[in-house]
Amino acid sequence: MALLPPNHFLALPRPDVFVGPPQGVVDTTTLAAHDFDVDTRTGFMPPDPPIARLPLPWEPWEQLLDEAQFRRLQLGSKIDITDEEKARSESWRACVIQLPLLPTADLFQSELLLRRAHHVLACNMHFYIHSLPPTAEIRIPPPIAVPLLDVCVQLQLPPVITYSDVVLYNWALKVPSAEPTPALDNLRCLTLFTGMRDEEEFYLASARIELRGVDALEIMRATMDELFISDALAARRITRYLHSLVRVVDDLARLLLAVRDGCDPDVFYHEIRPWFNGADSSSRKWTFDGLDAHPELALPTELSGPSAAQSSLVHAMDVFLGVNHPADSALSSSPTTPQTPSGSHVEPSTSAPDAAHVQSEVPFLARMRAYMPRHHRNFLRHLGATPRPLRAAVARMGDVALTEAYNAAVDALRRFRDVHLRIVALYIISPSHRGLASAPAAQAEAVAKVCESQTNSGMGSSTSLLLGTGGTRLVKFLKGVRDRTSEAAFESGGR
Numbered sequence: 001m002a003l004l005p006p007n008h009f010l011a012l013p014r015p016d017v018f019v020g021p022p023q024g025v026v027d028t029t030t031l032a033a034h035d036f037d038v039d040t041r042t043g044f045m046p047p048d049p050p051i052a053r054l055p056l057p058w059e060p061w062e063q064l065l066d067e068a069q070f071r072r073l074q075l076g077s078k079i080d081i082t083d084e085e086k087a088r089s090e091s092w093r094a095c096v097i098q099l100p101l102l103p104t105a106d107l108f109q110s111e112l113l114l115r116r117a118h119h120v121l122a123c124n125m126h127f128y129i130h131s132l133p134p135t136a137e138i139r140i141p142p143p144i145a146v147p148l149l150d151v152c153v154q155l156q157l158p159p160v161i162t163y164s165d166v167v168l169y170n171w172a173l174k175v176p177s178a179e180p181t182p183a184l185d186n187l188r189c190l191t192l193f194t195g196m197r198d199e200e201e202f203y204l205a206s207a208r209i210e211l212r213g214v215d216a217l218e219i220m221r222a223t224m225d226e227l228f229i230s231d232a233l234a235a236r237r238i239t240r241y242l243h244s245l246v247r248v249v250d251d252l253a254r255l256l257l258a259v260r261d262g263c264d265p266d267v268f269y270h271e272i273r274p275w276f277n278g279a280d281s282s283s284r285k286w287t288f289d290g291l292d293a294h295p296e297l298a299l300p301t302e303l304s305g306p307s308a309a310q311s312s313l314v315h316a317m318d319v320f321l322g323v324n325h326p327a328d329s330a331l332s333s334s335p336t337t338p339q340t341p342s343g344s345h346v347e348p349s350t351s352a353p354d355a356a357h358v359q360s361e362v363p364f365l366a367r368m369r370a371y372m373p374r375h376h377r378n379f380l381r382h383l384g385a386t387p388r389p390l391r392a393a394v395a396r397m398g399d400v401a402l403t404e405a406y407n408a409a410v411d412a413l414r415r416f417r418d419v420h421l422r423i424v425a426l427y428i429i430s431p432s433h434r435g436l437a438s439a440p441a442a443q444a445e446a447v448a449k450v451c452e453s454q455t456n457s458g459m460g461s462s463t464s465l466l467l468g469t470g471g472t473r474l475v476k477f478l479k480g481v482r483d484r485t486s487e488a489a490f491e492s493g494g495r
């Protein structure tokens with residue numbers, strides 16, 4: 001690759017994440033950072049396939065991840081785990097412990113390397129934790145804990161797998177293509193915990209939604225341009241855009257339902273989902289070892305597993321349409337402390353309270369923003385701060401066709417959430433009931449106890465807490481979000 005001349009704007013040093021770029025200088029942490037890292041062709045997905053391997057100095061991390069996948073590490077909680085499988089994961093974990101502490105400073109120059117480092121370290125950490133015997137203490141060894149926390153400070157992300165790790169930055173093209181936008185059927189994943197097609201299809205369902213959602217982002221941009229003018233012609237154009245949005249959102253719902261074609265609900269629930277679990281899905285505390293020697297690193301408190309609730313696309317549609325989610329804390333779970341922008345937030349010492357056991361005051365959907373790439377988080381903030389919000393403009397203009405188009409768009413988002421509820425019932429509620437029905441009474445009782453004592457979240461993982469109550473709390477939360485979506489619509493005659 002030809003080197004950029006030193007005065008090229010992309011050759012500028014990566015700005016300090018806490019200070020941002022100097023005044024008058026564009027943020028060049030990524031190609032699209034000046035535009036909140038939202039690409040006109042791929043939306044919240046990066047325009048080019050993410051880096052698939054870190055350079056040589058960090059090869060030991062990559063090798064660990066290769067080995068974990070190659071050895072087919074099994075969940076420590078697997079009921080019929082064999083001695084051979086236990087030995088295999090034990091020897092892999094011994095390799096992790098023996099790994100030298102690799103320096104991270106040279107990663108800081110590149111946002112793309114940092115992203116890959118977060119992906120590799122967080123996946124290794126989840127392999128480590130979830131391959132442990134179910135009663136073992138969870139101590140994350142320094143060779144993973146220290147660099148992961150270092151990288152998280154730079155990225156302002158929590159040290160846990162996020163939606164961006166498994167969806168946004170976990171893809172490659174199946175077949176090389178010169179097309180500017182990856183075709184929805186030309187994607188494969190880089191990292192899988194189980195190596196199963198079901199897992200790959202689960203991530204790709206979200207990736208396809210992100211890519212199809214690009215049209216929704218374009219509609220939002222065009223609408224906001226028209227809102228600036230807000231005359232009769234603008235009202236007609238916005239009406240047309242909102243009808244297009246209905247078609248896009250209905251496509252998103254179809255893509256969501258299509259997850260059933262490649263991902264079996266029972267396989268998902270019992271074999272895939274447990275790998276994602278965050279600290280708040282467990283009664284065992286996660287301890288990050290090696291921090292004593294690194295007082296600059298703070299103990300993390302945001303440790304929920306990945307969730308598509310971290311998809312900026314759905315948040316963006318809510319913000320754009322003016323859907324209000326004021327009291328969605330029904331599902332709010334563990335970690336706790338009010339958010340710093342980094343989300344990777346910290347208590348000063350090891351005597352900090354066990355974060356995973358403190359109830360959060362921060363509403364769930366708001367909390368999920370801390371797990372998004374920070375440029376996307378800023379995009380949502382920017383979108384929400386528009387001086388010309390759509391809903392208020394529709395109310396003010398009093399144009400019947402526009403109001404109907406707005407209501408139709410809100411209704412499409414409500415339908416998307418209805419479909420999502422069906423998917424959650426199929427992939428979480430039903431398998432959890434089937435699992436309980438076949439489990440011995442003692443086991444069922446234990447699960448019910450765990451369920452009562454904690455909440456958690458995750459790409460479908462939020463509900464182990466909810467098993468004991470038949471998923472009512474999860475369903476209540478999701479229905480609440482859906483109902484608040486409907487509430488954005490105007491009653492006939494306007495409101």
Ligand code: HEM
Nearest residue numbers: 205206209307308309311314424427457458460461462481
């Ligand atoms: C098999 C597929 C899926 C399952 C089992 C599932 C499960 C869940 C669960 C359990 C929650 C509750 C919060 C949490 O614990 O994370 C949730 C929330 C959410 N999920 Fe999914 N999900 C799936 C696919 C998707 C996809 C593909 C999207 C969109 C890209 C999506 C978007 C959301 C959103 C936006 C929320 C927050 C609630 C809302 O805004 O309606 N989910 N999901």
